[in-house]
Amino acid sequence: MIRLEKVDKTYRTRRGDLVHAVADITLDVRENEFVTLVGPSGCGKSTLLKLVAGLVPASQGTIRVRDEVVRGPFPDVGFLFQHPVLLPWRTVFDNVMFSIEMLGLESRSYRARARELLSLTGLAGFDTKYPRELSGGMQQRVAICRALIHDPGLLLMDEPFGALDAMTREEMSLELLRIWEDRRKTIFFVTHSIPEAILLADRVVVMTPRPGRIARVLEIDLPRPRSVELEFDERFKAYSHAIRSDIFAPRTDREYATLA
Amino acid sequence: MPRSLSRFARDYLLPTGTLVAVLVLWEVAYRVFKIPRFIVPAPSAIIAETWEWRFRLVEHTWVTLYETLAGFGLSIAVGVPLAVLIVYSPVLRNALYPLIVVTQSVPKVAIAPVLLLVLGHGEASKLVVAFLVAFFPIVVDTATGLAATPEELLDLSRSYRTSQLKTFVKVRFPMALPFFFSGLKVAITLALIGAVVGEFVGSDKGLGYIILSATSYWKADLAFGAIFLLSLMAIILFALVALVERIVCPWYAAEQQQ
Ligand SMILES: Nc1ncnc2c1ncn2[C@@H]1O[C@H](COP(=O)(O)OP(=O)(O)O)[C@@H](O)[C@H]1O
Ligand SMILES: [Mg+2]
Numbered sequence: 001m002i003r004l005e006k007v008d009k010t011y012r013t014r015r016g017d018l019v020h021a022v023a024d025i026t027l028d029v030r031e032n033e034f035v036t037l038v039g040p041s042g043c044g045k046s047t048l049l050k051l052v053a054g055l056v057p058a059s060q061g062t063i064r065v066r067d068e069v070v071r072g073p074f075p076d077v078g079f080l081f082q083h084p085v086l087l088p089w090r091t092v093f094d095n096v097m098f099s100i101e102m103l104g105l106e107s108r109s110y111r112a113r114a115r116e117l118l119s120l121t122g123l124a125g126f127d128t129k130y131p132r133e134l135s136g137g138m139q140q141r142v143a144i145c146r147a148l149i150h151d152p153g154l155l156l157m158d159e160p161f162g163a164l165d166a167m168t169r170e171e172m173s174l175e176l177l178r179i180w181e182d183r184r185k186t187i188f189f190v191t192h193s194i195p196e197a198i199l200l201a202d203r204v205v206v207m208t209p210r211p212g213r214i215a216r217v218l219e220i221d222l223p224r225p226r227s228v229e230l231e232f233d234e235r236f237k238a239y240s241h242a243i244r245s246d247i248f249a250p251r252t253d254r255e256y257a258t259l260a
Numbered sequence: 261m262p263r264s265l266s267r268f269a270r271d272y273l274l275p276t277g278t279l280v281a282v283l284v285l286w287e288v289a290y291r292v293f294k295i296p297r298f299i300v301p302a303p304s305a306i307i308a309e310t311w312e313w314r315f316r317l318v319e320h321t322w323v324t325l326y327e328t329l330a331g332f333g334l335s336i337a338v339g340v341p342l343a344v345l346i347v348y349s350p351v352l353r354n355a356l357y358p359l360i361v362v363t364q365s366v367p368k369v370a371i372a373p374v375l376l377l378v379l380g381h382g383e384a385s386k387l388v389v390a391f392l393v394a395f396f397p398i399v400v401d402t403a404t405g406l407a408a409t410p411e412e413l414l415d416l417s418r419s420y421r422t423s424q425l426k427t428f429v430k431v432r433f434p435m436a437l438p439f440f441f442s443g444l445k446v447a448i449t450l451a452l453i454g455a456v457v458g459e460f461v462g463s464d465k466g467l468g469y470i471i472l473s474a475t476s477y478w479k480a481d482l483a484f485g486a487i488f489l490l491s492l493m494a495i496i497l498f499a500l501v502a503l504v505e506r507i508v509c510p511w512y513a514a515e516q517q518q
Contacts, residue, residue: 055415073419081412089434089511102420102430132515 001154001186002029002052007061009047021047023211025061032184036197039207040247045190048212049156052188053077065154075103078147078185080160084139086131086146092118093127096145103150110149117145120179137168144176157189161196170228173199177226198239199226206246215246301481310485317470321489324466327383327455328497331390332448338391339398339447340440346399347406348424364396368454372461386458386466393454394447398440405439406432438512441505448497456490467493 007025010018022044029035037045050056051063054070063070078099086095096114100107118124121141131139140160147155161169173196180187191197197204204218218239222230230236283303289295290302297305310317342360346353372389379385409432417427459468467486474482506513 050415053415053419055418073421075420077419079412079416079419083410083412085410085412085416087413087431087434088515089509098430099420102417102422102426104422130511130514132511 001031001033001066002027002188003064003067004028004052005062005064007048007051007063008059009044009051009056010059011047020211022051022207023213025212025214027205027214027217029186029188032186034180034187034189034200034202035205036189036191036201036203037205037207038191038194038197038243038247039212040209041192043207043210044212045192045207046158049158049188049190052154053079053156075150076152076154078150078152078155080140080143080147080155080157082159082162084131084136084143086139086142088131091128091130092123092134092142095131095142096149099146099149105150113151114145114149117148118142120182121145121175135168137164137172140164140172141175144179148179153185155185155187155189157187159190159192162191162193169193169196174226174228176200177224181225194240194243195231195236197243198222198236199228199230204239204243206243208247216242218242298478298480301484305481306484306488309479309481310488313482313485317467317485317489320465320467320470320486321493323383324452324455324459324468324490325493327386327458327466328390328448328452328493330383331387331454332394332451334387334391335395335398335447335451336444339395339443340402342395343399343402343406344428346403360396360399363392368393369457369461372458375458376462381462381464383465386455386463389458390451390454394451397443397446397450399443401439401443401446402436405436408439409435434509437509438505441501441509444501444505445498448501449494452490452494452497 004025004027008023009021011021012018025048037048039045047056051058052065052070054063054073057071065074065076087098090098093114096117097107097110100110100114115124115127118127121144123138123141123145126134126138131142134142143160161172164172177200189197189200198220201220204220206215206218207213208215220239222233222235287303290300301309342356346356368389371392372385375385375388379388413431413435414427417431422430455466456468456471459466460472463469467490470486471483474480474486
């Protein structure tokens, strides 16, 4: 579904400095696969998502989605960000329909689907409420509906539960899994929570500090449907340990190097 | 019911009561200390004089109101497109922003006489002074508002391949409305001040002219009456802008209350 080949991204800041964000990324994401991406902050995780979405051009390498080279934005994606960024003047229902309007699709044919998604995410009866009347977790559910309404093949999620409290976060993760198991899609999910990355994923991509390179791709061999109890599983702990050492080891090496 | 009653008392009764108390104290002080009428007149004298001059005052009030609203309207008509240009074009931003800031640092009172020279003693020169002072907050606040759309929403719109115009209409403009209105609230008050300053510099009409000529004839009570009318006008204009804001972006008012 997604194929990245030797992708490199260097930003030029307003002041003219060069920032090497990601380096030499080669990765294949299969159709309907759930891939999570972990790494320290600033390592280029958001950049990688934007590259896949065609929102920023790669400096080097090629990105293909469904065998087509990505040269700009394409509408077959659903986005989820850390903040729900709903439109405060629109009701919950109209926020979900926002995608349809912006895509220039016929609203009428999607109304039933919007209702269906709202009840799937536990928001039945909230259609006419405004975002300010909802909790952070509920607002993020509305954003999920907005990302799913046009039935995109690819979901790009950039730390979507990062701003929520730990309990809501866990609940939302499981809910996302439930939705995904119900109707499969390819999901590329960025997080800086290692347990979250393992709990959700078929594969975890671990990135090094900037410029972000792939340190390891870890196949998660845990049964589905998953539950939070898995965190006490020995395999879960082993995965967690492996990821941690990948992220932190290179840094300590470098620190030793500067000390020497 | 008792709660809304106590809120009514807090929001309206209390300030009104304070105002009445101040006026009564003023009147009493005037009589007790025998303050000369031409320095500070008593409230009773101001009311009497204002009533006496009511027809003329209404005419002059209209003139000042017209100058204020025309200058205000012009500042919206010029300020909003300018803000859009500044936000959408980095080249224009670099070209225009310094100029706008420079025009803002010129004291408007200082250029008012020059404007009079160029535009004459009529209403046009006052309107232009009102425009000059009012347009800055409108440009700055509208531009700030247009630039305040979260990056994520712009990314989202781009991923849908929505046109710039549609993104502007559906996302950026409504997002900027609360900022636009906060600029308007500053601008309407400044426009009134600009109009009065224009009248001070040279005119034979308007409440500014009344204040100036009344004081030169030692008629402080009439001047105070005109000042009172100006304040009333400022309050009403501000309240009208706030009312329109609440009608146009009710979501924002609701957010503020939380
Ligand atoms: N538009 C941009 N211009 C310049 N530098 C950028 C831009 N976007 C991101 N960066 C830089 O690229 C690096 C990676 O950023 P990002 O992809 O947001 O990392 P992450 O999401 O992993 O925290 C950071 O150092 C960031 O400052
Ligand atoms: Mg990020």
